[in-house]
Amino acid sequence: MNWRWLLRSGGRSMALLLFCALAVRLSAQEIHSVRQVLTLTRAEAAKGHPVRLKATVTYFGPALTGGNGDSTSTPDMFVNDATGGIWVHAPAGAAGLREGDVIELTGVTEQPDFAPQIGDPRWRVVGHGQLPEATAVTFSEMLSSRFDGQWVQVEGTVRTAQVEPHSKLLQLRIFIEGGALAAQIPNYSASDLRSLIDSRVVVRGICGAIFNTKNQSIGVALYVPSLDEVHILRPSAVDPWELRRTPIGDLQRFGAQAGDTQRIRVRGVVTLSLGEGSFYVADSSGGAYVRGSRNTQPRTGQS
DSSP: OOOOOOHHHHHHHHHHHHHHHHHHHHHHOOBBBHHHHHOHHHHHTTTOOOEEEEEEEEEEEOOOOTTTTTSOOOOEEEOOOOEEEEEEEETTTTTOOOOEEEEEEEEEOOOSSSSOEEEEEEEEEEEEOOOOEEEOOOOHHTTTTTTTEEEEEEEEEEEEEOOOOOOOOEEEEEETTTEEEEEEEESSSOOOOOTTTTTTEEEEEEEEEEEHHHHHHHEEEEEOGGGGGGGEEEEEOOOGGGGBBGGGGGTTTOOOOTTOOOOBBOOOOEEEEEEEEEEEETTEEEEEEEEEOOTTOOTTTTO
């Protein structure tokens, strides 16, 4: 009997068994759903577990961070699979994707700030599909972070609208029952924003958190992939200067329209100009604080 051959053969078999055991162990650690990533603790997410999944792109656009909107900025990217949605740390200058693109995605888990996310991503587009069914949410639910990264729907009134000049992001401030949220829409090209201000809308997008340096939620953002996800229920007034003038002293009083968030018209004298568009105004019935746009700064004494 050739014992030398048996020993060599046995060594190869042992090596093969060890290799298979290692492969099984690595495979077991690989994550295959968004939900698995989101349920990781911060310490576990930081270990960089490998991720491999198939998902639908729900948002891709330039980030506001830094305000320069150039190609070196990290884009905002969200994807959704059957278990939920999550932010993907796409590299600066990454090729654009469209909402609805179906991709095969690999990466690693990480959590450098607010929530677990997918880092070092690589992907390939394998098709195009439908966006998920939106979940109607309240402001308190959004603020709780329960729906962070998820595809949601809200109803509210647009208070302000402006386009960030570098990123071309349309930024909307929308008041919904319970509070206000900041919505952003990429690739906005129209020039007239007046039709949006004061309109009653239903908006679908990705729920996001505005957080401080301690990773505590302090506000709500909504990432809207396109204007197609903004449905106008009630258009704004054609000309706000044709609205009936309201005495300042009558604001916030009981009435049939109490709680309505539509625009109002007042007339008075600026008693104090604070900068960045904010000021106090007064008429014979009372005074009020106005938080305006940086583009307009009235002077004290101006009427």
